[in-house]
Amino acid sequence: MNALTAILRKLGALAVDGLWRAGFMARFFLAVLRYSGQSFRRLPLTLREIYFSGVLSLLIILVSGLFVGLVLGLQGYDILQRFGSSDALGIMVALSLLRELGPVVAGLLFASRAGSAVTAEIGLMKTTEQLQAMDMMAVNPIARVVAPRFWGGVISMPLLAAMFSAMGIFGGWLIGVVAIGVDDGAFWSQMRASVDFRHDVLNGVIKSIVFGIAVSLIAVFEGYDCQPTAEGVSRAITRTVVSSALAILALDFVLTSFMFRGL
């Protein structure tokens, strides 16, 4: 009987904690949005964050995109030539990149490359009491520190995902057309015939914007909310990467089931 109440109590504590955190996160999100105007008035702050989370992620995004495209080219050719339709390689590479792999893989890379850095930075600022110092000087830390990092991530993410997809299609073209010898004209014309701008390209961009918002919010929130100790910061970084990955994959399922339900 006692064991049962203990389990129930633990479950209750877990639910209350989770609810409390979700509520705190929502209020934090609203605060970030409210002070975004103030931070946009000092644009260099946001530009600096676009540099740190966007420009410095370029290399990993472009190289990973190229390799994903190369693999898609090889695997796609291997499968399609069994059905005698290797001309459709362009369709396969483009659709899988634009609809799924571009936004999702770019989002995962972005979370581990840029999201973790943002959490570490804000967490360390909190640990060394820089955030409180700002508050003392009547500088709002959300407007000065959090909002620019959030918007830097939101702006960078769709651009990075688009570059990832473009680079991946180039990689698929390298393997398919240059290395294997699929017809160049068929590769591009079949791709153009079945990739619709609104249905495929724009939906991919919408996905990447949603992932950008989710990853950036998780990163700044975990940094702001961390225990102000060395261990607390390291835990916060781990939580950023894990919950960003889960959020991206879960949101991807939800968005896909709305966008591509086969109508």
Next chain:
Amino acid sequence: MSRTTLDLWVGFFVALGFAALVFLAVKVGSYSDVSGGPTYAVEAAFDNIGGLKARAPVKSAGVVVGRVGGIRFDSHSYRAIVRLDLDGRYPFPADTSASILTSGLLGEQYIGLDPGAETENLKNGDTLQITQSAVVLEKLIGQFLFNKAAETPASPQ
């Protein structure tokens, strides 16, 4: 890092991102022909639509001139009523006939329009009078086997 180098890098990054988007829009994707512009809807009744789906293309002479807007079942005539959203730029004679065709052996099904000779054109809300249903492969094979069996002479006793 000085302000100007930072601006330069961010500008380069944003330009590259938009270049990638333009590449995806222009070189990889294409705009579907019938979208946004004015359309007019006509209906056609079929005995059997096979595997036709909403959003399937409507073609005439191989060119996409519209989309299948919706499919419903008419419980009075027990036929399928298909609504076709045709592009406003392409008028068709009132006696146009519609048939359900398949692109390739295993491809998707679409509606083919064969224009008639009437001088009047189809208007929004009209109904196509002449339709041809989808070919159901199982029925065709069944008929073929039945004919074959009928042709074979009775084996001598």
